[in-house]
Amino acid sequence: MFRLISTVQVKTCSKCYPVYIGFNLLDFLNVFLSRNDLKGKFALVSHKSLIDIYGGKIISSINRLDSDAVIIDVPEGEESKSLNVLTQIYDVLVNNRFDRWSTIIAFGGGVIGDLAGFTAATFMRGINLVQIPSTLLAQVDSSIGGKVAINYRGKNIIGAFYQPNLVVTDLNLLKSLPIREFNSGLAEVIKYGVVVDPQILNILENCSKPLPDDVIAELVTRSCNCKARIVEADERDEKDIRIMLNFGHTIGHAIEAASNFKINHGEAIAIGMVYEAKLSVMLGFLDVDVVDRLINILSRFGLPTSVNQLDIERILSSLRYDKKIKHGKIRLILLKSIGNPIVHDDVSIGSIRKVLKM
Ligand SMILES: NC(=O)c1ccc[n+]([C@@H]2O[C@H](COP(=O)([O-])OP(=O)(O)OC[C@H]3O[C@@H](n4cnc5c(N)ncnc54)[C@H](O)[C@@H]3O)[C@@H](O)[C@H]2O)c1
Structure with missing residues (x-):
């Protein structure tokens, strides 16, 4: 049955x-x-x-x-x-x-x-x-x-x-x-924890590894609920609500493309979240402790947290194809705190270059 x-x-x-x-x-x-x-x-x-x-x-x-x-x-x-x-x-x-x-x-x-x-x-x-x-x-x-x-x-x-x-x-x-694919999916689960449901982060910090079936079931259910509620509020991504789920994705997609997809989607999003959080700190929105907490959780599940060898100029040129570029300005989701994302409409390439070098 x-x-x-x-x-x-x-x-x-x-x-x-x-x-x-x-x-x-x-x-x-x-x-x-x-x-x-x-x-x-x-x-x-x-x-x-x-x-x-x-x-x-x-x-x-x-x-x-x-x-x-x-x-x-x-x-x-x-x-x-x-x-x-x-x-x-x-x-x-x-x-x-x-x-x-x-x-x-x-x-x-x-x-x-x-x-x-x-x-x-x-x-x-x-x-x-x-x-x-x-x-x-x-x-x-x-x-x-x-x-x-x-x-x-x-x-x-x-x-x-x-x-x-x-x-x-x-x-x-x-x-x-494969474990690499599983961990890659956890990057999106962690994103829901950062953006919508902070309880997810508590679960991931305190659970045993490998994750037991009941914990996986709870994480999947919580994540699906997050996604469903946001999609219901803004089905076509027009009201600055659904876009919050793009936290980590603007820089992440550019990293995925710049690596010729050798870095998979979830891994790229993991790295993207770290840099978008660092950018939030650099622009004065976020406490640096949140970046450390994020890096710790991602690392606990074998996810990468830095661009390492990637060519930064290649990442920046991939950014130009992003659909979130509006009137030539880069729209990014930044963080004020866990569970409190904001849309920033005017992030310069220069500040992204600076943060990728950090
Ligand atoms: N539409 C959306 O809202 C949305 C959101 C996030 C990502 N995406 C897209 O999703 C894609 C990435 O998806 P993905 O990470 O699932 O990668 P994927 O679909 O390429 O799957 C990864 C690999 O896992 C294998 N696989 C799948 N299920 C398996 C299983 N149960 N057992 C063993 N192997 C299995 C596949 O054969 C594949 O080789 C990207 O193209 C991304 O743009 C779309």
């Missing part, structure tokens, strides 16, 4: 949907699909390595609904968030006569979620989308909130807001996740 730990409801203007969080949910996917009235044709978009381990469970679950699924195997890595891979998926959908009532199941980390989500958003002007996030980062962040995108001469340049019909978060999936 499955063990449902919590259901986080996300209520946005465009769609209301549940995020089911628990153990062993994959074997009972049919239960969650039929609860949400999904039937007809399914396309399972994932990576071969994940299909090999989990594909059988998903397909037999779908078969129990008297439906079938086309499997679409996408190569691993950020490079798959591309126009080229997108059109290959469209081809499979057209060849298999997918219609407006068909469903795409995005089974994987943030790369699959973004790519398959963008496919669902655009195919036939939008078809059903089920997110089954398999990395910690995707479970606590990218599967909720409807931001879907591919890369085009820069990160997430072509995209949409497109909420899923439901999210099925099976915590058992994290057991096969």
Whole structure:
């Protein structure tokens, strides 16, 4: 049987949907699909390595609904968030006569979620989308909130807001996740602790390692609640609320790009958070103790906290492609204290250069 730990409801203007969080949910996917009235044709978009381990469970679950699924195997890595891979998926959908009532199941980390989500958003002007996030980062962040995108001469340049019909978060999936990927997801969990729910930081400072199942379940539930509440308040990132979740991301994305994606997303966000916190200190908003606390928590989970060998000018030139640049000024989320972020509209390249050299 499955063990449902919590259901986080996300209520946005465009769609209301549940995020089911628990153990062993994959074997009972049919239960969650039929609860949400999904039937007809399914396309399972994932990576071969994940299909090999989990594909059988998903397909037999779908078969129990008297439906079938086309499997679409996408190569691993950020490079798959591309126009080229997108059109290959469209081809499979057209060849298999997918219609407006068909469903795409995005089974994987943030790369699959973004790519398959963008496919669902655009195919036939939008078809059903089920997110089954398999990395910690995707479970606590990218599967909720409807931001879907591919890369085009820069990160997430072509995209949409497109909420899923439901999210099925099976915590058992994290057991096969390499530790580097798990820790990378913790960077986003730590971000929620810094920006929204300080209790998360207390849990991470005091828990045993490796994290027990019940602690992981609590951290994932708390993080999903943070994300859901913020998305509900500002679905399309227009009110200076959702943007708070970009803490660490502006510098982080630039670091990710400058490293040619050798530094993964969560690691880059970890480093980005440290420098955006340092910038907050440099500009007189934040007490330096907070930076030390942040560095300690990140280090406890093996996350990097400095740019080390990276070319600082490359990081700065990557910043130019960031969507948060408004009228030529860099918008950054800075901190006044834990749980108290602010938007700063006018950060100069010079001060970012200075802080990256610290
Ligand atoms: N849309 C959003 O709101 C949002 C938010 C944050 C990040 N993102 C995007 O997410 C992407 C990064 O996502 P990610 O960190 O999940 O990386 P990823 O999707 O590349 O997954 C990392 C690796 O883990 C493997 N993997 C996934 N699940 C596994 C499992 N259960 N067991 C074993 N291996 C597994 C994958 O095959 C892959 O090689 C970036 O493209 C980023 O832009 C999107």
